[in-house]
Amino acid sequence: MALESIYQRYRGKAQFFIVYLGRRDPAGYWLNISDKADLQARAMEAKTCPSSQGLTIPRLLDDTAGSVDYLYRVYPFRLAIVDIDGNLAYHSPNAEVDYADPNLAAVIVNMLNALLANRGRTPAAMVAKSRADQAGKRAAGLWLPRVAYFTAKAAAKSGSAVTIQDARGYNINVSHGVYDELQRKRNQVVRLFTPGVPPPTRPVVLVFVNGKPLPGAARLQAWYGQDRGRADFYLVYADGSTSMLPRAHAAKAFLTSAKLTLPCLLDSPENDATFAYGGQSPRLVVIGKDAKGVWTVKYISAPGATGFTRGIAAAGKLLGK
Amino acid sequence: MPALLRTALVILALIASFTRLLAAPNQPVYDYRPGTDAAGAGSARPVGSRAPDFALPILQSYLPGAKSIELQRLSAFRGKRPVVLLLTGYT
Numbered sequence: 001m002a003l004e005s006i007y008q009r010y011r012g013k014a015q016f017f018i019v020y021l022g023r024r025d026p027a028g029y030w031l032n033i034s035d036k037a038d039l040q041a042r043a044m045e046a047k048t049c050p051s052s053q054g055l056t057i058p059r060l061l062d063d064t065a066g067s068v069d070y071l072y073r074v075y076p077f078r079l080a081i082v083d084i085d086g087n088l089a090y091h092s093p094n095a096e097v098d099y100a101d102p103n104l105a106a107v108i109v110n111m112l113n114a115l116l117a118n119r120g121r122t123p124a125a126m127v128a129k130s131r132a133d134q135a136g137k138r139a140a141g142l143w144l145p146r147v148a149y150f151t152a153k154a155a156a157k158s159g160s161a162v163t164i165q166d167a168r169g170y171n172i173n174v175s176h177g178v179y180d181e182l183q184r185k186r187n188q189v190v191r192l193f194t195p196g197v198p199p200p201t202r203p204v205v206l207v208f209v210n211g212k213p214l215p216g217a218a219r220l221q222a223w224y225g226q227d228r229g230r231a232d233f234y235l236v237y238a239d240g241s242t243s244m245l246p247r248a249h250a251a252k253a254f255l256t257s258a259k260l261t262l263p264c265l266l267d268s269p270e271n272d273a274t275f276a277y278g279g280q281s282p283r284l285v286v287i288g289k290d291a292k293g294v295w296t297v298k299y300i301s302a303p304g305a306t307g308f309t310r311g312i313a314a315a316g317k318l319l320g321k
Numbered sequence: 322m323p324a325l326l327r328t329a330l331v332i333l334a335l336i337a338s339f340t341r342l343l344a345a346p347n348q349p350v351y352d353y354r355p356g357t358d359a360a361g362a363g364s365a366r367p368v369g370s371r372a373p374d375f376a377l378p379i380l381q382s383y384l385p386g387a388k389s390i391e392l393q394r395l396s397a398f399r400g401k402r403p404v405v406l407l408l409t410g411y412t
Contacts, residue, residue, distance in 0.1 A: 013403075014402050014403045015398050015402050015403070016407075017393070017404065018409070021409060022410055039383045040384075046380050057407070060377040060378065060379055060393055061378050061383065068375055069408075072406070072408050074410075076409065077408065078365075079405075079406070082395065082404040082406065084401060084402060084403060086372055086399045087369050087370060087372060088366050088367070088368060088369065088370055089369075091365040092365065097409075099407070112403065120402065127368050127369030130367045130369060140367055142364060191364075193364075194364040270366070270370055272367055272371070275370045
């Protein structure tokens, strides 16, 4: 069924939007639209965008900060379906998608039918399937920046242009300054258990914290010192902040006060990595390969401070085997 | 004397608020852009997690003849209807 037909069929029961994000510049950033005249140009582009001709779905324009691009991690296309509670019922993998793609239409119809059959809410079984909150479940993808992504200063460089490949593999020329900054930031993002990303070479230990005093911090640090050669350890920091820079500074302060030297990653403002791994902090998760070579949760600590401190010992034994 | 003290306090408060205003960092609202990574734009968000809210102008707000800017907020549909978002650029 074509997208327009789906829209006409479901428009009384669900709201549809095409969110137009603009064009990217050669370095992969969406062009920085900074004034009304540029937004007018973007509106004209959105109106005449070839792939969406013939669609009467309402269109929105991403703002000058590229908010939706950032928030929904779009490149080059994402489908997101939001339930009536404001939670994601579906967030597609990034893909080159045409509006006429039959798979796209099928996903929308199936998801909307599932939601509408459940009074607009995401069925609990779908949520449970997506989370890595029990031993034996598949590891959830992580794509998280290190604290230094925000706090380290870029070195000023000058010189001739450098040829690199952009996000689609095209050769482009960028200045040394842009190149160094892109490289620095890429090196500060940790990608795990995501299609297209090399798998880890050894078990991964994730320690989810929320900025509150961490029970057993000294034991955790001692364990890290002892077993860091056997596994990749990451602290995943989440709190109530809605912007990443203050979160990065809070994470640094947390590490200092807890006397921890584990590599620290920052959860998103929606704390979705913490959500994927059970939504509780502090929590300790050990991920390893199962018999089929799939990265799965091997151990997850019980909620609460006691569960966490017991988890340090249990997970330590698991790694020692 | 109390009146003088009150005036001094008011002036100090005004200076403090003005200083805070000047010192407010001019940071981007969203400062982490995983979409710029060459290997893709990151993993999908988990099902059931909070969908990031936004308030975006509708296309017509910036077409010739528009008299005002109409913003659409995602959270306006909470408790009412599911929302399908097709997110893309110029293709």
